Amino acid sequence: MSDQAGQAGAAEAQKKQTGPGRGRAIRDSILEGNTFTVTVLAIFTAFVVGGLLNAFTNTTVLHAWGNLFSDPGHAIATAWDTAVGAYVEMFEGSIFNPHTVSALFQQASFSAAIHDGYLSAVFYPLSETCVQATPLILAGLAVALPYQAGLFNIGAQSQLIGGMIFATYLGYGVSLPVVVHVVVCVIGGFVGGAFMGWIVGELKARTGAHEVIVTIMLNYVMIYLLAYLLSFPYLMQAPHSSNEITAAIAGNAHLPLLFGSHLRINAGFLIALACALAIWWLLSRTTTGFEFRSIGKNPSAARVAGMNVERTWVLAMLIAGGLAGLAGATVIQGTDFTLNFQSYGTYGIDAITVALLGLGRPLGVVLAGLLFGALHAGAPLMQAVTGTPVDMVEVLQAVIVLFVAAPPLIRAMYRLRAARAGGVGGVMSKGWNA
Amino acid sequence: MTIAGNVLTDQALVNQAPVSPFRRWLAPATFAAFGLINIFVLGGYAHKGDATFAFSQPFAKVTVPNLTLPAAATCYVCGGISIALALVRAFVPLSKLMRRVAIGLVLFLFVLSLLCWADAGQTTAFNIVNLLQGTLGQSIPIMLGALTGVICSRSGVINVGIEGQLLLGAFTAAIVATVTGSLWLGLICGALAGSLVGVLLAVFAIGYRVDQVVLGVVLNTLVLGLTGYLFDGLMVPYQNTLNSPATFAAIKIPLLGDIPIIGPIFFDATIFLYLTYIALAGVQVGLFSTRWGLRTRAIGEHPIAADTVGINVIAMRYRNVIAAGLIAGVGGAYFTIGSVGAFGADMTSGEGYIALAAMIFGRYTPIGAISAALLFGFTTQLQSIMSTLNTPIQSNLLLATPYVITIIVLAGLVGKVRGPRAEGIPYIKS
Numbered sequence: 001m002s003d004q005a006g007q008a009g010a011a012e013a014q015k016k017q018t019g020p021g022r023g024r025a026i027r028d029s030i031l032e033g034n035t036f037t038v039t040v041l042a043i044f045t046a047f048v049v050g051g052l053l054n055a056f057t058n059t060t061v062l063h064a065w066g067n068l069f070s071d072p073g074h075a076i077a078t079a080w081d082t083a084v085g086a087y088v089e090m091f092e093g094s095i096f097n098p099h100t101v102s103a104l105f106q107q108a109s110f111s112a113a114i115h116d117g118y119l120s121a122v123f124y125p126l127s128e129t130c131v132q133a134t135p136l137i138l139a140g141l142a143v144a145l146p147y148q149a150g151l152f153n154i155g156a157q158s159q160l161i162g163g164m165i166f167a168t169y170l171g172y173g174v175s176l177p178v179v180v181h182v183v184v185c186v187i188g189g190f191v192g193g194a195f196m197g198w199i200v201g202e203l204k205a206r207t208g209a210h211e212v213i214v215t216i217m218l219n220y221v222m223i224y225l226l227a228y229l230l231s232f233p234y235l236m237q238a239p240h241s242s243n244e245i246t247a248a249i250a251g252n253a254h255l256p257l258l259f260g261s262h263l264r265i266n267a268g269f270l271i272a273l274a275c276a277l278a279i280w281w282l283l284s285r286t287t288t289g290f291e292f293r294s295i296g297k298n299p300s301a302a303r304v305a306g307m308n309v310e311r312t313w314v315l316a317m318l319i320a321g322g323l324a325g326l327a328g329a330t331v332i333q334g335t336d337f338t339l340n341f342q343s344y345g346t347y348g349i350d351a352i353t354v355a356l357l358g359l360g361r362p363l364g365v366v367l368a369g370l371l372f373g374a375l376h377a378g379a380p381l382m383q384a385v386t387g388t389p390v391d392m393v394e395v396l397q398a399v400i401v402l403f404v405a406a407p408p409l410i411r412a413m414y415r416l417r418a419a420r421a422g423g424v425g426g427v428m429s430k431g432w433n434a
Numbered sequence: 435m436t437i438a439g440n441v442l443t444d445q446a447l448v449n450q451a452p453v454s455p456f457r458r459w460l461a462p463a464t465f466a467a468f469g470l471i472n473i474f475v476l477g478g479y480a481h482k483g484d485a486t487f488a489f490s491q492p493f494a495k496v497t498v499p500n501l502t503l504p505a506a507a508t509c510y511v512c513g514g515i516s517i518a519l520a521l522v523r524a525f526v527p528l529s530k531l532m533r534r535v536a537i538g539l540v541l542f543l544f545v546l547s548l549l550c551w552a553d554a555g556q557t558t559a560f561n562i563v564n565l566l567q568g569t570l571g572q573s574i575p576i577m578l579g580a581l582t583g584v585i586c587s588r589s590g591v592i593n594v595g596i597e598g599q600l601l602l603g604a605f606t607a608a609i610v611a612t613v614t615g616s617l618w619l620g621l622i623c624g625a626l627a628g629s630l631v632g633v634l635l636a637v638f639a640i641g642y643r644v645d646q647v648v649l650g651v652v653l654n655t656l657v658l659g660l661t662g663y664l665f666d667g668l669m670v671p672y673q674n675t676l677n678s679p680a681t682f683a684a685i686k687i688p689l690l691g692d693i694p695i696i697g698p699i700f701f702d703a704t705i706f707l708y709l710t711y712i713a714l715a716g717v718q719v720g721l722f723s724t725r726w727g728l729r730t731r732a733i734g735e736h737p738i739a740a741d742t743v744g745i746n747v748i749a750m751r752y753r754n755v756i757a758a759g760l761i762a763g764v765g766g767a768y769f770t771i772g773s774v775g776a777f778g779a780d781m782t783s784g785e786g787y788i789a790l791a792a793m794i795f796g797r798y799t800p801i802g803a804i805s806a807a808l809l810f811g812f813t814t815q816l817q818s819i820m821s822t823l824n825t826p827i828q829s830n831l832l833l834a835t836p837y838v839i840t841i842i843v844l845a846g847l848v849g850k851v852r853g854p855r856a857e858g859i860p861y862i863k864s
Contacts, residue, residue: 053660057667152647207460208850209841212594212647213794216787217837217844224834231830349658352651389666391779394659401652406642432592432647432858 035359038410042403043371045410050396051083054388058082086388093381094129094374097122120262125377127263131335133373135160137272138327139347140354140365141279142193142320146211147360148283149316150296155200155215156324157348158222159193163325165229166192167332168339169236171249181252186271186329193325194318196222201317205310210432211317219348227341236339244341255334268330273366275323280362282319292316324351346394350376353397357404372397461533462524464846465540469516472547477509481555488559489695496694505554512543537843541809545816552820565812565819566699571773573811574706575600575782578765579789580796580803581717582628585758586635587798588721589751590734590856594650595635596762597786598657599628603766605661608777609669611679611770620679620771621705621764628763629756631657636755640748643860654786662779669777681775682706706768713761718800730754734854737861747861762786791840794851810836 055061056079064071064078092098100121107113114120139156146153153159167189176184196218203209229236230244238247255266283289291312294302299309327347332339354372358364375397379390403410410416485505489498519536522528528536553560579596586593606627611620634653638644669677685708687701700707721727729750732740737747770777788810795809796802813836821829 053663057664059668059671154647154651203841203845207845209845210794210851213791213844214841216784216791217840220784220837221834221841224830224837228828228830228834231828349651349655352648353655356648356652387667389663391659391662391666394655395663396659398652398656398659402638402649402656405644405649405652406638408642432587432853 035407037416038407039357039404041410041414041416043400045403045413046396046399047087049399050392051087053395054086054392055079055083058388082386082388086382086386086392089382089385090375090378092125092378094125094378097125100124117262120260123259123263127259127265128377129370129374130265130269131373132376133369134266134268134272134330134334135327135347136350136354136372136376137366137369138275138330139324139351140358140369141275141362142197142322142324142327143351143355144358144360144362144365145279145283145292145323146316146320147355148296149292149312150299151201151204151313151316152212153197153200153215153317153320153324154212154352155196155218155348156320156327156351157344158215158218159196159321159324160328160347161222161226161344162196162321163189163193163328164332164339164343165226165236166325167329168246168249171253171333171337172247175250176252178252181250182255182267182333185249185253185333186255186326189325189329189332190322191325193328194322197317197319197321197324198314200321201314204317205313223344226339226344230339230341238338246339248337249332253333254337255330264335266330266334268334271326271330272369275326276362276366279323283362288312288315327351350397353401356401359404459524460846461537462520464842465520465523465536466517468540468544469513469520472509472513472516472544474513476547476551477506477513480505480509480551482506483555485550485553485556486559487549487553488561489563491561491563491698496692498694500559503550505550508550509547512547516540516543545812548816552823556823560819560823563695563698565815567703568815568818569808569812570699570703570707571811572814573807574710574768574772575765575785576789576792576807576810577710577804578713578768579762579786580792580807581713581800582632582758582762582765583790583793584717584721584796584798584800584803585730585761586755587793587857588734588854589730589754589758590737590747590854590859590861591635591639591751591755592646592650592853592858593635593755593758594647594790595631595653595657595786596650596789597782597784598650598654599631599759599762600766600769600782600786600789601654601661601780602627602631602657603763604769604781605664605766605777606763607767608679608770609676612676617680617682617771621767624767624771625760625763628761628766629759632756632759632762635759636752640751640755640860643862646858658780661777665777665779673776677776679771679775681771681773704768704772706764706772709764713764714800714804717761721800731854733861734856737856741861741863748863751861762789765789788836791844794853795840795844797851798853810840813839 056065058079061075061079061082064075068075100118104113104118104122107116107118139160142156142159143153167185170185170188171181174181174184200211200214200218203214204211227244230246231237233239233241236246238245255268255271257263258265258267258269281289283292291302291307294305294307295309295312302312303309328344331343331347336343350372354365354368357368357371358366372393375393379393382388382392383390483505484502485508487501487503489500490496519540523533523536549560579600582599583593583596603624607620607624610623611617614620631653635646635649638649639646665677682704684702684704690701691697693701719727721730729740729745732743733745733747733750741747766782769781774781789807792806792810793803795806796804817829817832817835820832
């Protein structure tokens with residue numbers, strides 16, 4: 001009894017901070033503006049933090065710091081060069097590389113330049129960013145959609161592996177005509193991921209097993225299952241191979257390239273954008289989407305209103321799993337073409353940061369996916385040229401999300417006026433038992 | 435007050451809704467499934483011959499004779515008992531304690547069958563002492579992490595960042611122990627590193643009211659990235675000066691350490707195991723028998739009531755989360771200066787998440803969490819021993835079993851675990 005009263009008190013307190021309903025449109029627009037400002041500042045701050053980290057841990061800079069008193073200018077200059085140099089390489093690897101443009105203008109004629117791939121070279125970094133962003137957007141949606149329905153999907157990784165296994169098997173195991181094969185594999189990827197998501201939703205709906213625990217456990221189960229499948233030729237290991245890798249998928253199963261053979265950007269990127277659009281439509285224009293959001297806000301109220309909470313949980317996890325499975329399929333069919341025991345990479349964790357930076361909304365997820373895609377695309381060049389470890393990307397992602405999740409911190413840092421709604425924004429909490 | 439009334443009815447509805455015939459038959463069905471596996475899979479496919487179990491280590495002062503069981507027959511008997519328990523569970527109303535005993539018994543019979551199946555016809559005896567000793571070793575970081583989780587949850591903060599606390603503890607302990615040459619300093623700094631992650635968790639979760647599950651995952655990413663970055667950038671080039679700590683030696687407790695079976699398992703280990711005993715006792719007594727514990731449980735269940743009687747909810751949550759981080763930090767230090775002796779990127783490999791699962795499994799009690807952590811440690815150790823036994827099962831499938839069993843047990847036997855009521859909900863003083 002008293003517990004319920006306590007909850008009511010908490011609910012009341014939470015109500016207070018969202019403020020009164022009048023002037024909603026004006027306030028929302030101000031908040032939107034603030035969200036944007038805060039996000040930009042958060043990203044900027046994260047880069048400063050990353051730069052400092054780089055400047056104070058790089059071995060050459062550390063030597064220069066050792067001579068700080070004899071040659072302070074040199075120490076500071078080295079630190080600055082190291083920090084900025086890493087970001088310059090990252091930028092050249094992900095957005096735009098001036099060298100490629102100068103090379104383009106040195107060519108005799110424009111048509112020859114196109115033919116020899118010099119024009120492609122200019123767009124190569126952007127293409128790589130889109131390639132990296134594709135699975136991030138899809139997996140980010142797989143976290144964002146259940147989040148709207150009040151579920152934490154920590155298991156994008158397991159669903160992604162499920163999708164990869166299905167898509168790869170259909171890719172090399174069956175032989176189909178040109179267009180059909182791609183479509184079958186993509187659908188297979190969706191089904192494989194959706195199955196993994198369905199398990200989570202069904203267990204939560206029927207037995208109350210918490211989805212966070214089940215998804216975490218499934219991540220490990222799928223990693224070991226993948227390793228198992230790749231260990232035996234009669235399962236999925238490539239014939240006559242001693243490595244844990246499958247045979248290459250058939251050419252018919254490759255996702256078509258969008259801008260010629262020099263650039264890796266492929267139809268997977270379009271699939272990601274289409275899915276983001278579809279999820280936006282689902283959430284904001286359909287009854288099902290309304291049910292998702294209602295249940296995410298308050299499952300008890302939704303149940304009283306006659307919504308089937310359990311069924312919606314299952315559906316949300318099913319779709320989410322499918323999206324993560326699609327992410328896996330685009331990696332296999334778009335760029336990798338084979339499945340090995342490390343194909344799943346860090347997409348599962350990255351997906352969570354993408355969904356958070358995107359504030360759980362489809363458009364936000366696309367933008368966040370592009371940003372983190374750019375970080376991932378630029379990191380290899382950064383490591384190759386400046387020796388800064390690629391783990392920098394994980395640090396940047398985490399710091400960006402930390403700052404985005406705590407707007408008051410950013411506002412305090414830059415002395416911004418607090419938003420009218422009481423200064424609490426970003427990702428709002430719901431209890432574990434919700 | 436009207437709101438209070440509404441919430442009351444809503445809660446009642448929520449609590450009523452998921453109960454179904456499905457739920458009622460789930461536990462008996464799971465019992466029966468284990469029984470059938472014992473009989474048809476393990477018993478049916480066991481090699482001919484006996485399984486031998488050893489209970490002493492070589493050179494022990496007092497030895498215990500080996501136990502020899504006919505493998506297949508034991509599996510059949512275990513399976514039969516499990517199915518009988520399923521019938522009892524289905525048709526006889528049992529008390530809560532008896533239900534738990536039944537769960538434990540079914541799992542024990544399953545493990546016994548598994549061991550018989552694995553050791554059937556082998557020339558070497560299966561050493562139970564090694565299995566249990568290794569179990570405790572494997573479990574130390576999980577146990578300490580789970581205790582941290584218990585304190586945080588009981589204070590109303592869900593700590594998903596245990597993984598990050600373990601990893602930063604491992605990293606810091608390695609680097610400090612190497613640079614200073616003092617293991618104790620390494621241990622202390624490892625604990626402080628776990629606490630540092632606790633500070634971040636507290637500031638963002640309590641101060642900025644960020645969603646706590648999300649926050650935990652982000653903190654884990656941050657620590658993973660940071661330690662990976664520093665490992666590649668500094669530790670690899672300067673391996674000798676930054677990443678080659680000594681390790682704590684085992685301390686054998688006089689007399690107790692010589693008791694057969696129990697001695698080598700419980701009283702012949704590194705300082706970390708003894709610290710775990712202290713932490714377990716401290717958290718158990720602290721939570722349930724002291725004023726601090728009563729207050730902690732109060733701010734986790736009903737912060738408004740706690741505030742009304744004069745407890746500073748926010749300050750107490752800060753203190754508890756930060757202090758609890760010390761325990762996980764020690765657990766992290768175990769990885770480097772307790773066992774391996776060098777840091778490696780992502781060396782905790784998800785044990786913090788396992789600790790989180792163990793805490794929920796253990797229904798947010800210290801003893802329950804420790805038991806669940808031991809279950810995980812046991813399956814991990816069992817897997818590593820069985821992989822040396824030439825069992826026909828593939829090691830990757832063995833590695834997956836702890837996680838599959840967790841899902842089965844969570845879904846089939848435990849079901850919905852109610853955490854402290856205010857867990858994960860930031861307190862806003864009105």
